[in-house]
Amino acid sequence: MxxxxxxxxxxxxxxxxxxxxxxxxxxALTDPAFWAGFDRASADSFDDYFHQLTEVEPKRAAxxxxxxxxxxxxxxxxxxxxxxxxxxxxxIPKYLDRANVLGIGEIGLNRIxxxxxxxxxxxxxxxxAHRQIVLIHTPHLEDKYKGTRLIVETLxxxxxxxxxxxxxxxxxxxxxxxxxxxxxxxxxxxxxxxKVSPQRAIDMIERFGPDRxxxxxxxxxxxxxxxxxxxxxxxxxxxxxxxxxxxxxIYENPITFLSQSPRFLIGxxxxxxxxxxxxxxxxxx
Amino acid sequence: xxxxxxxCPLTGTRLxxxxxxxxxxxxxxxxxxxxxxxRAADPAxxxxxxxxxxxxxxxxLCGSSGPRVERIQRxxxxxxxxxxxxxxxKSACGAYDHSKAGGA
Numbered sequence: 449m450x451x452x453x454x455x456x457x458x459x460x461x462x463x464x465x466x467x468x469x470x471x472x473x474x475x476a477l478t479d480p481a482f483w484a485g486f487d488r489a490s491a492d493s494f495d496d497y498f499h500q501l502t503e504v505e506p507k508r509a510a511x512x513x514x515x516x517x518x519x520x521x522x523x524x525x526x527x528x529x530x531x532x533x534x535x536x537x538x539x540i541p542k543y544l545d546r547a548n549v550l551g552i553g554e555i556g557l558n559r560i561x562x563x564x565x566x567x568x569x570x571x572x573x574x575x576x577a578h579r580q581i582v583l584i585h586t587p588h589l590e591d592k593y594k595g596t597r598l599i600v601e602t603l604x605x606x607x608x609x610x611x612x613x614x615x616x617x618x619x620x621x622x623x624x625x626x627x628x629x630x631x632x633x634x635x636x637x638x639x640x641x642x643k644v645s646p647q648r649a650i651d652m653i654e655r656f657g658p659d660r661x662x663x664x665x666x667x668x669x670x671x672x673x674x675x676x677x678x679x680x681x682x683x684x685x686x687x688x689x690x691x692x693x694x695x696x697x698i699y700e701n702p703i704t705f706l707s708q709s710p711r712f713l714i715g716x717x718x719x720x721x722x723x724x725x726x727x728x729x730x731x732x733x
Numbered sequence: 734x735x736x737x738x739x740x741c742p743l744t745g746t747r748l749x750x751x752x753x754x755x756x757x758x759x760x761x762x763x764x765x766x767x768x769x770x771x772r773a774a775d776p777a778x779x780x781x782x783x784x785x786x787x788x789x790x791x792x793x794l795c796g797s798s799g800p801r802v803e804r805i806q807r808x809x810x811x812x813x814x815x816x817x818x819x820x821x822x823k824s825a826c827g828a829y830d831h832s833k834a835g836g837a
Contacts, residue, residue, distance in 0.1 A: 528820045559825070562816045589825035593810035622806035647752075648802065657738025686751065688742030 449695065451677050452702035452714065453477040455554070455583075455617060455637060455664035458516065459500050463508060465667070465674040470512035472678040476714045478517040478706065479505055480554035480583050483525035485669055491535030494522070498539070502546040515714060517706070519553030519583045520544070527558065527567035537570055544578055550709040551575065553583025554617060557595040560587060568602065576608040581708050583635075586618045588642050596623040600630055613708055615662065620644060624652050628660060633705050637666035638676035646676070646683035658693055662701050786828035 453469065456477045469477070479501060488494065501518040509516035520543055522536040543549060555571040557564045575582050587595035599616065603609070616627045617635035620643075627634040634656075636649045644652075649663055665676035673679065677698055684694045703715040743751065770778050778784060790805040811829040 525823065559820055559822070560811075560816050561820050562818060563820070565816050587825065589827045590809050590811050590829040591825045593807065594813060597814070598816065620806060621800070621803040622810065651802075654739045654741050659738075688747075689739070693739060 449473050449678075449681060449691070449698070450475050451681065451698040452706070453664050453667075453674075453677050454615070454635060454662045454702045454706070455480060455666045456674065457482045457666070457668035458505050458509065459497075460669035461667060461674060463511075466509055466512050466514060468675050470514055472675045474514055474677070476515040476517065476702075477509070478519060478550060478583075480519040480585075481521045481523055482554075482668060483523045487526055487529070488532070491532055491539065494536050494539055498543045502543060502548055506548050515548075517548045517550045517712060519551050520549060521552050521555045521571055522567065523554065524556045524558040524564060524568070524585050524587075527555075528561050528563040530563050530566065533563075533567040533570060537574060540574060541578065544580070547711060550706060550712055551581035551583065552578075554585040555582065556585035556599055556616075557587050557591075558585075560591055560595050560598060565598065565602065568599070569606070572603070572606055572609065576606075581706075582609060582614045584614060584616045586616060586623065588618065592618070592620060593622050596626055600626055600632070603632075604630065615705055617664075618643060618666070619652070621648070621652060624656055624661075628656055633660045633662065636661065636663045638663060638673070638680055639666055640671050640673060646680040649680060650684060650687055650689075653697065658696050658701070660701070660705075661697065662705065663697060782830045782832060783826065783828040 450473050453474055454477070456479055458466065458477065458479045460482065481497070481501065498520060501520070505518070506516040520540050522533050527533055552571055552575040555568055557568060572582075574580070584599060586592055586599060596616065603611070603614065611631035612633070615633035615635050618637050619627050619634040624634050624636075636652060637643045638646055638649060643666065653661055663677060663680050665674055666672060667674040667676065681694050681698055706712040707715070741748070770784070786809050790808045793804045793808060794801055809828045
């Protein structure tokens with residue numbers, strides 16, 4: 449079954465991982481700007497990173513027939529550094545017209561400091577000014593509940609970006625109701641230790657319904673599973689759910705959300721320039 | 734806002750048939766972790782704020798029915814609402830240290 453992994457840090461993964469994803473039906477993925485595992489020495493490092501996200505990774509993905517998209521930002525893990533944040537945000541606009549850039553992300557909060565909140569607000573200013581869709585990271589573990597509430601309150605107070613153009617990611621049982629109830633899209637990340645198992649993800653979908661929910665692997669350089677989405681699909685089948693619901697969650701929902709960016713072309717008919725309609729699926733599939 | 738939008742197709746008995754063994758294993762792993770801590774006989778472990786939250790989570794688990802996962806998540810969560818003035822550490826540790834907030 450075809451699927452889209454809405455959150456996969458492929459810059460941290462191997463070519464073998466791309467191949468495993470392709471073999472299990474991945475047709476597209478989105479790779480949000482991430483933390484390197486250490487703080488960068490300067491804002492100039494981000495020119496290299498944004499080049500990797502917009503030029504290098506799309507080529508690696510294309511070799512196995514996967515379409516690679518990305519989101520740009522300074523990740524919340526480094527967002528407490530206000531000087532770095534200002535310098536990196538100045539760089540982002542020149543990359544926003546790259547062919548695979550969908551929007552601003554993953555922005556949000558990490559340890560919920562005043563500086564992180566200010567940097568989050570700066571990113572919202574950037575997204576609003578350039579009419580970008582937004583991918584938001586919510587803090588992990590004991591910080592998630594407080595951070596999610598603060599993010600939702602900030603977005604509501606700001607009010608410039610339609611909630612339907614924002615996906616709030618890493619939702620869990622105590623935050624998904626806050627996210628969906630305020631009109632946002634919710635992301636559930638399938639991660640072996642600190643996030644959500646496929647079983648719990650399905651429990652949430654059963655409780656809250658399959659609309660405005662996406663699942664993803666959130667695979668990165670930590671313990672994580674690039675084929676977490678097909679494993680989720682397998683668990684849905686084990687629980688007896690119909691194929692149409694599986695397809696909706698792992699393929700149709702990501703298309704509905706991501707197609708709000710004109711650059712996301714999977715699943716759409718696009719005009720080939722001669723008045724004919726052509727499918728935009730990646731070549732080789 | 735909770736509604737049963739997508740009912741689980743399996744009956745209770747089918748759920749037990751399918752998932753009993755793996756959850757039995759999880760229960761034993763949990764018991765083994767607590768036994769291991771007992772054998773360590775370390776007073777500091779009993780006083781550790783993470784284990785205090787953990788034991789409170791176990792009380793919720795064994796209590797009445799209801800949204801147990803959500804309630805346990807709240808046990809581990811930071812209940813405060815104001816952003817911190819500065820960054821203390823890069824990553825969360827899994828449970829909120831109530832002693833930081835004066836035992837709130």
